[in-house]
Amino acid sequence: MKPAQPAEAATLEALYRGYHGWLLSWLRRRVDCSHHAADVAHDTFIRLLSAGPYVAPREPQAYLATVARRLLMDRNRRRRLERAYQDELERCAQYLEQAPSPEQILQAVQVLETIDRALARMKPRIRETFILRHLDGLDQAQIAERLGVSLRTVQQDLVHALLACDACAQP
Amino acid sequence: MNAAILREAAQWLVRLDHQADAASQQAFHAWLAADPQHPLAIARLQGHLSPLKQAPARAALRRARQPKAIKGLALSLLIGLLALPAYQYSQRGYLFADLSTASGQWQQQRLADGSTLQLDGGSAVDLDFDANQRRVRLLHGELLVDVAKDAQRPFYVDTPQGSIRALGTRFIVERSGEATVVRMLESSTRIDSATQQLTLNPGQRVRLDAQGPGNVEKFDARAHEAAWNTHQLLANDEPLADVLERLGRHRSGLLLFDRQALQGLRVTVMLPFDDPARALRLLQRTLPIEVSSYTPWVTRVSLKNSANNSQ
Numbered sequence: 001m002k003p004a005q006p007a008e009a010a011t012l013e014a015l016y017r018g019y020h021g022w023l024l025s026w027l028r029r030r031v032d033c034s035h036h037a038a039d040v041a042h043d044t045f046i047r048l049l050s051a052g053p054y055v056a057p058r059e060p061q062a063y064l065a066t067v068a069r070r071l072l073m074d075r076n077r078r079r080r081l082e083r084a085y086q087d088e089l090e091r092c093a094q095y096l097e098q099a100p101s102p103e104q105i106l107q108a109v110q111v112l113e114t115i116d117r118a119l120a121r122m123k124p125r126i127r128e129t130f131i132l133r134h135l136d137g138l139d140q141a142q143i144a145e146r147l148g149v150s151l152r153t154v155q156q157d158l159v160h161a162l163l164a165c166d167a168c169a170q171p
Numbered sequence: 172m173n174a175a176i177l178r179e180a181a182q183w184l185v186r187l188d189h190q191a192d193a194a195s196q197q198a199f200h201a202w203l204a205a206d207p208q209h210p211l212a213i214a215r216l217q218g219h220l221s222p223l224k225q226a227p228a229r230a231a232l233r234r235a236r237q238p239k240a241i242k243g244l245a246l247s248l249l250i251g252l253l254a255l256p257a258y259q260y261s262q263r264g265y266l267f268a269d270l271s272t273a274s275g276q277w278q279q280q281r282l283a284d285g286s287t288l289q290l291d292g293g294s295a296v297d298l299d300f301d302a303n304q305r306r307v308r309l310l311h312g313e314l315l316v317d318v319a320k321d322a323q324r325p326f327y328v329d330t331p332q333g334s335i336r337a338l339g340t341r342f343i344v345e346r347s348g349e350a351t352v353v354r355m356l357e358s359s360t361r362i363d364s365a366t367q368q369l370t371l372n373p374g375q376r377v378r379l380d381a382q383g384p385g386n387v388e389k390f391d392a393r394a395h396e397a398a399w400n401t402h403q404l405l406a407n408d409e410p411l412a413d414v415l416e417r418l419g420r421h422r423s424g425l426l427l428f429d430r431q432a433l434q435g436l437r438v439t440v441m442l443p444f445d446d447p448a449r450a451l452r453l454l455q456r457t458l459p460i461e462v463s464s465y466t467p468w469v470t471r472v473s474l475k476n477s478a479n480n481s482q
Contacts, residue, residue, distance in 0.1 A: 032279075077235075084235045088227035108222040112232050115219065119236065133188075134223050135233045140189045155185045162181040165219040 009060040016045055023064050030072065040075065044068045074113075081116060082109045111169075118168040122161060129154055130161040172212060180212035285319030286326065289399075291345075291420065300324075312420055313345040315356075315399060332379035333364030342371075343399065347413055348430070350380040356392045404442040404450065411436040411458065415472055421447050428472040433460070 009015040023044060027037035044067050048054070057063035085108065089100065100108070119127050125147065132138045132146065133154075140158070144151045183199055203209050222228040279289045284305060288296065294312025299305075305326040307316070318326045318337045328335045328344045332351040335344060340358035344351060353362060354376040362369050365383035374392045378385040390407060398405035406414045412430040419426035421444045436458060442450035451470070455462045459475045 081231060081235045085228060085231035088230045088234070091227070091230075108225075108228055111219065111222045112228055112235075115223070116232060116235060131233070131236075134220060135229050140185075151189070155182075155189065158185045158188070159178065159181040162184065162216055162219070163177060166177060166181075166216060169219055 010056050012045070012048060012054045015048075015054075015057075015060055015064075019060050019064055020045070022061060023068060026061075026065060027068060027072075036075075040068055040071050043071050047071065077116060078109060078113050081112050085109055085112065114169045115165055118161070118164040121168070122164055125149075126157045126161050126164075129157040133158060172208065172215070176206070176208050176212050177216070180209065180216055184213065184216055282319075284321060284324070287317040289315040289317075291315075291399075294420070309344055309346055309351075311346055313343065313417070315341075315343045315396075317341045330379070332381065333362055333384070336361045336363070343395070345417075347378075347416055350378050352376060352378050354390060354392070354395060356396055398441065402444040404440070404444050406438055406440050406442075408437050408439050410434070411438050411454075411460075414438055414440065414442075414454075418442065418444075418447055418450055421445075426470050426472065432474050433472070436460070 009018055020041060024037055024041045027040050028034055031037050031040065044064060047067055082105075085105065089105075119130065122130065128147065129143055132143045133140065138146065140151060140154050144154045147154070179202070183202060187195060187199060203213070223232070279287060281287050282298070282300070282305075284300065286305070288307065290296065291313035294314060295310040296314060297308040297310060299308065303324060305321070305324050306329060307314070307327070308329045314328065316326075316328060316337070318340050326337045328337075330344065330346055330351040332349075335342070335353055337358070337360045340360055341356040342360055343354040343356065345354075351364075353360070353371060355371045355373050357373055359370055359372045362371055362377065362379070362384060364379040365381065367383040369377065369384050369387070371377055371387065374389055375387050376390045377387045395405055404414065404417055410433075412428065412433045415426060415428050415433075438454070438458065440454070440457075442453060444450070451462050451472070454460065454472075461473050461475050463471050463473075
């Protein structure tokens with residue numbers, strides 16, 4: 001799959017011309033649908049385009065693969081959440097007055113994905129505090145008792161978590 | 172936006188979340204009025220948590236994170252709204268599996284030892300390979316295994332109902348409700364299930380449940396593999412419930428049915444997995460069943476009223 005001779009990648013355009021085909025076949029071996037592969041290849045270059053000034057990579061293939069791999073991971077994470085969310089909606093479909101529209105679902109999944117990403121980066125205690133408060137519905141005093149920390153610590157952790165979500169929401 | 176303002180906004184939200192008495196609220200309103208950026212910061216932070224107002228979103232996030240993040244913590248607090256409806260619901264722990272497919276997707280994976288795994292739609296496996304053995308745990312769905320020969324390292328496929336041991340061979344393992352179905356395509360395997368052992372040969376299939384292996388039955392291995400490769404569901408005189416379960420894995424919505432009510436129905440069909448809606452229509456045309464959709468996500472298959480008055 002490697003090009004016969006390494007292509008130039010001095011500019012983003014050259015990188016695209018020289019390696020888009022390689023990236024596509026690299027992706028095709030990792031995703032089961034060629035449309036997805038094309039989407040991710042496209043997103044990879046978009047990501048590079050929006051990443052600021054272009055710096056020619058020394059190893060274009062490894063570079064592209066790294067970016068693409070990260071996109072694939074994001075994609076899988078989103079798919080997992082989407083699936084879980086739809087399952088949950090189904091489970092309680094009979095209690096919901098109105099089923100959410102596809103747009104609403106998409107939007108909710110995007111926000112959930114951001115939270116999920118933020119959670120993944122938090123320190124364990126902060127993550128646990130966030131989960132106990134926002135997913136399990138314990139109040140702050142209960143969390144302090146459960147984790148054996150002061151109320152002040154719980155509040156600091158919740159502030160920290162909220163700002164972490166904000167940081168993850170920024171493109 | 173200014174980071175200091177965001178931090179203040181976050182502190183306000185956390186404070187009010189703990190204590191929203193009159194004095195705090197008054198102070199908060201004063202803060203909001205002090206700078207047009209303040210209300211914007213509050214709205215922005217609130218937006219990040221907005222879906223968590225709904226129970227399904229909370230449950231989804233929790234479940235998507237479950238295997239690692241919150242093991243051992245109180246998971247039962249939020250069951251209220253989600254009090255389980257009467258239908259069977261399988262816990263989809265496979266969301267975090269090593270390899271998994273969403274419904275309607277096939278995946279083929281070549282492993283380091285040269286073996287090949289083909290995952291059917293909605294399936295998941297965990298891999299555990301070391302110097303002495305190769306183990307694949309089938310968490311959900313259906314798997315076609317093509318085992319590369321390695322006399323030093325036996326290859327196992329594990330399910331809760333049993334363990335299938337192979338040296339170099341080709342077979343299909345399917346999780347179906349509380350049972351596992353093994354179909355042998357080539358060569359043979361040894362199966363351990365509930366303290367019983369048996370050897371399965373090409374063209375034979377067996378169903379394993381908590382009691383161990385059932386009767387070994389014959390099936391058309393070549394037709395079955397061809398159907399597998401072209402994403403067709405081939406059932407030869409099989410219970411309708413089993414067929415619906417397999418079909419259900421290929422739809423993104425939930426397919427509800429009462430296994431007991433459908434007990435007597437057996438079918439011989441070839442159905443397109445790629446188009447589950449059409450597959451359901453085909454079944455509906457030939458069987459005394461009713462297919463009804465409640466939302467885009469919930470479809471229910473039941474016996475026609477003339478056949479059975481209870482739903």
